[in-house]
Every structure is written in structure tokens, then in C-alpha cells.
Amino acid sequence: MLTSRSMGRSLFRALTTALRSLPKRRAPCVRFFSDAEIAMPEGRKQADTRIYRPMTETERTYLNPAHFFMLLRAHGTSFFAGVPDSLLKDICAFITDNVPAKQHVIAANEGTALAMAAGHHLATGKIACVYLQNSGLGNTINPLLSLCSQKVYAIPALLLIGWRGEPGKKDEPQHLLQGALTPTMLQHMGVPYEILPDYAEGAFEVITKAYAHMEKEKEPFALLVKKETFETYRLAMQAEVFSGEDMLHREEILEELIECFPSSPLVTTTGFTSREMFELRVQKGQSHGHDFLTVGSMGHCSSIALGVALARPQEVLCIDGDGAGLMHMGAFATIGNSGLRNFKHVLINNAVHDSVGGQPTGSVNIDFPGVARACGYKEAMRARGAHEVREALRKLKDTPGPCFLEIQALPGARADLGRPTTSTHENKDAFMDLLREPEK
Template sequence: MTRHIFTHPVMQRVCSFAIRRMSSDAKQMKLSPAFFHQCVTDIGVNFFTGVPDSLLSDYCAYVQDNVPETDHIIACNEGNAVGLAAGYHLATGHPGLVYLQNSGLGNTVNPLMSLTSSKVYSIPLLLLIGWRGQPGVKDEPQHFAQGQITPDMLNLMDIPCRILPKDETAVKKVIQEADQHFKTKKSPFSILVEASTFSQYKLPQLQSNFPLLREEALNIVVEILDDTDIIVATTGKLSRELFEYREAKREGHEKEFLTVGSMGHASSIALGIAKFQPHRKVVCLDGDGAALMHLGAFSTVGQRAPSNFKHVIFNNGCHDSVGGQPTEASHHDSFSFGGVALACGYRKTLVAQTTEELVTCTRQLVETPGPVLLEIKLSVGSRSNLGRPTRTPIQNKSDFMEHIGSA
């Protein structure tokens, strides 16, 4: 009798609807950041470090809000975070958790392979990785190549890789598997996090007393630059705002190279252009989180000392594109980009906070032989309707190279 119920046309439609509903419910199900955090602390993971990612923003916000500052460090780059977790293990005997976007895996390869590997020092740590560019999932073009190879990279490094489930029972099993791996293999274990895995957890917005927002400051700076100046813009919302500035002015986008990926490398790209286009000013529009990620680039700029190199850092003290978590540059009383730049050999540094200061300082930036740095101290925030570039990276590169005569 039962066998015939599911062959009846009406029952088939009912079952089909039920299956679709279950599939829809599964997609809508989300994992509580608090539950996941409890699972990892239950196995003795009590130190957290990394670079925030949009897919991990809710969990990163939970950690920022609930873990003591002594047990949580937002690192400048992902390799630094692995080093911090390794130091934590050496000091305590416990594994730490390193969170990152998969685009940052490249920064971790050296310490993972030459420090934490079971073939070297055998140091356990839990890698929580936002899986941008996951095959079959719509994403930005800079994530496609990395997304395709992320599981293979982890496999080649002999690091077990699991996808974080949304079901709590399944989550516990994955964390228990990681715990067993730490006890037996004493090496890294990784968990990939897909889009929309965590339920929402919002941080209170960082407060500052600076009057300008990044987009306002960007518009002021670009208005003052000459049409012949070359612009290299950093990854994140700054490049998106620059693209929309040109759209609003009904201008083309050939005057700037938009560094949509490779966070932290805009100043090095700009330096490479400045060395080989010596008769044109090259202006790097940088962010505080990006500049911190590869701060060593300042030394190369300062010591190569191209007179046409202009460096502008838009410092709102946070990782604005991935959840607003603070950077070390938010400590305005004790941290100075200008101090670092001068120590590395920059000829002059400037700081602006108000519109009037920014206009004056940008004009000085343009007129002063480089390398020269301008730090703009900003409040946090951006438009909710901020769009994304509609030109592909290849189109941007072609337009840019044709504009500067290198195509």
C-alpha cells in the first residue's frame, strides 16, 4: 500500500513541494556565531587572530565584541596571523584560530609550510577561511581564480579541509574532527565558510570626531589632480567610489588603475609605474588596512625615491569593506603613517582632517617633489547604494595602458 501512495499524481506533487520547501529552508538556515564560537572554545581554542572577510563578518564581529582584547588581535596580514597563532601555541600548548578570506591564503603559504607543518615544527591551528569565488556562486572577478583552487591549495599543503555546515550537530562533528587532528597530527586544520553561513551579528559603528567621509575626501583630491596624472587606487570601496565619481562626471575610466584585488599592493604597483613613467605624476590612493598589510613597501618607495610618486592614505581606522573592524591605524594618538614614511625615506608627509586642510595639503602634495605622503583622517561609513565597477579588470587595464601610452 505504501509503495503506491508515492506513485499517485497528487502525492507526487505534495512530495515535490515538500522537497522544494526543505531545500529552501536549508538555504535560509544560518549558523549562530555564538554557537560556533562555543564549539571552538570547547576544544581549547581561546586565541583569535586574522584579517576580516565579508563572509566571516558576523563571526568576526562576535569575536570583536565578546573576546577580551588580550585574546584577539586583528593582524596586518594573514601570514602575520599564522605567526601570532604559532607563538600562542608555543607559549600555551593550545591551538589558536586564524580567520581570513581565501584570497589571503597566499600570505599564509610560507608560515604554514615552513613553520606550522607537521614536517617542520608541527604546530596545530584552526584556519577559518571565507570561500570567495566558490565555483557556481556569483562573485566579483578578482575572486574567481582563487576560488577555483582553494580546496586544492589546502590539499597540496596537506591541510585537512571541511566546509562549515549550518546544522549544529554537523558543526560539532567538524569541530570534534579538528580537535582529534590537533591531538594526533599536531598541525593545521581548515574550515571553508560559504556565503550566508552565519546569522547576523553587527558591531556598533566605530566613532570618530573627524568631519569627512572617504567619498567626500576622494572627490576633493581627484578634483585637484591634473588630467595627466596617473592614479592607482587600492582595493575595496575606495575604487568603487572612484569609479562612481567618473560615472557621475560622465568621464571615462582610463585615468586610473583600479586594484580590485591584491590587497596591500597598490603602492608597489604605483611605484613600478612611477619608475618607468618618470615624466608624469603617479598618485597612489591607498587605504589604512591595505597600507598596513604590506607596510614594508614604504621602505622600497622611500629608498627608490621617485620624485613623481605621491601617496595618499585614506585612514578611517577600519576594514570598511568587510564589516568595519578596527585597524591599528585607528589608534591616532600612538600610530602615525607619516612617522613610518619619514623613517623610510619619504621627503615630506602631510596630514589633513577638514575640507580646508585637505584642499591645502593636496595642492602641496601635487607641488612637492616625491615621494610625499598625505594621510587623511576620516570618519567611518559609505553609501548604502554604492555600486561596483561595470568595466571588467581586463577592460580597465586596456583603457589605462592606452591612456598612458604603454599599450
């Protein structure tokens, strides 16, 4: 009977044979002229008989998502759960396209994904794979330390972690500290890790090491994934999304929203929402001081807005997203119980993780207004299409809070969408200055 290691070796040999049969990308041959030739008048250059061969060993390589997936399968991993990440979008897309629904769950947050992986191990004895961005590592701390740890239940799981904010690489401010601390966090939590190589032979060695450790020590093992590790893979399976006449994209909804609430403080969720809001203010020549752009802290936008509304008398709007709202939905109960008349909650639901690859959030069939009402919101509505959205926003403005509005939207963003050009400190200071102004 073949062991998982011998199966892995056989698979690796088959994969490398297939890889070697593929046509190689060759760097262009470049001919360099000597100093003497450069000094000669045009038309009198001597023939250069030297042969310049491309240095193929310096060619950039990428890890094929299918090969990586098969290496995990060779070690018995058949269950995958996690929250999509931009650095992992290619492998996440491959998993979404090729793994049955019962064996792949796009989770509301990273902690629940790890808990599902633990449950899978309890039921099958197999090691599951949990994928996440390193910004979601905080959500995994509790199940890592109080569930999967060798000192508690000793449950192995393979963590595939997108390494945003990797030291020495340019990235957004919300990722820099997290990126610098990621290896240290894993070390202090007692989670062994390796950096995943971007070529088949290296990946095989690291994965073999990871599974050998997990099988022996019965604890999680992490693979850190750098930017551009995987080859491009486009998601083929179309996520179930909303459609219909007069449907709006998120940016169009934001434009309607700031027309209806021109002076209210807004707390916008992470991802494309905050980026689009910033550019809308630029286009309209408006102050950025009205908006707190939650560039990180996915799922915490509504709680930030609640904290503002508890401290200030003016109307405060939270502009949430479906993925973010699901990530920490417990905040709905806290908001509902607050009874705050000045709190308005708008959730733009386009049913996908838009900024990290377009994987489904699972929100198409969720009754967000029903959840809000059950949690104590005084009013909860749903709108889709330009006419309904305008009517619902007017009603939202006139209705005392806590009030909730779900707006169903089309997925996608402009290809030329930029990022905020002001610093996070400037954004914070401008927003605080606005809150200090007396109400008009």
C-alpha cells in the same frame, strides 16, 4: 575529569536543546487549485478540503555565531587572530564583541595572524583560531609550510577561511580563480580541510573531526566557509574612529583629489575606494582611463604605483587605505628609498575595515607620516577636515616626491554604492593607453 570531546558533547546537547525551544520559521501554506477549478467561472469554485503542510525540512538554516564560538571554546581555543572577511563578518563581529583584547588580534595580514597563533601554541599548548578570506591564503603560505608544517615544528592551528569565488557562485573577477583553486591549494600544501556546515549538528561533527586531527597530527586544519553560513550578527562594539567638524567621508576626499589632480594616473586600493572612484568618474562624465582599480591584491597598491612611476615620467598617485597600507607596510621603505620625484602617496585612514564589516584596523594611533618620513619620503603630511584636505592636496601637488599624505576620514559608504561596470581587462587597457599618451 571531562575531556574536551565529552565537554563538546555536553555543550552540543545543551545548544541543540536551546535551539529546539526556539520558535520555528514556517513557510507559508500555499493552496493550489486543480485544473478543473481553474476552468470554472469565478464564484463557482468548489471547496478544496486538502491540507497543505509546509515542508520544514527544506527551510534554510544558518549557523549561530555564538554556538560556533562556544564549540571552539569547548575544545580549548581561547585565542583568535586574523584579517576580517565579508563572508566571516558575523563571526568576526561576535569575536570582536566577546573576546578580550589580549585574546583577539585583528592582524595587519594573514601571515602574521598565523605566526601569532603559533606563538600562542608555543606558550600555552592550545590551538588558536586564525580567520581570513581565501584571497589572503597566499600570505599564510610561508608560515604554513616553513613554521607550522608537521615536517618543521608541527604546530596546529584552526584556519577559518571565507570561500570567496566558490565555484558555481557569482562573484567578482578577482575572486573567481582564487575560489576555484582554494581546495587544491590546501591539498598541495598538505592542509586537511572540511566545508563548514550551516547547521549546528553538522558543525559539531566537523569541528570535532578537526580538533581530533589537530591533536593527533599536530598540524593546521582548515574550515572553508561558504557565503551565508552564519546567522547575522551586528557588531555592537564601536570601533575607535576619527571625528570632528568638517570631517569628510572617503568618497568626498576622492572627489577633492580628482579635482586637484585632473590628469594624473591614479592607482586606487581595493574595496570601496576603487568602487567609489569608478562611480565618481561616471557622475562627472570622465574617462576611467586615469585610474587603475586594484580590485584585489590588498596591500599592493603602492607597489603597483611605484612600478608605474619607475617606468613613466609623469606624476603618479597611489590612493591607499589604512588596512591595505598596514598589510604590506614594508613597501613604504622601498618607496622612500626610490627617491622618485614623480611618486605621490595618499592614504585615506578611516580606522576600519570598511568593506568587510567595519572591524577596527588599529590605525587610529599610528603615525603614518612619521613612518613615511622614517622610510625616506621627502615630505609627509596629515590632514583632516575639508579645509585642511584642500590645502594639503595643493601642497602635495607642488612638492617633489616621494611625498606622503595621510587624510583622516569618517567611516562608511553609500548604501547604493555599485561596482565597476567595465571589465578588469578594459580597465587595464584604458589605463595603459593613458600612460602611452605624451605628457601635455
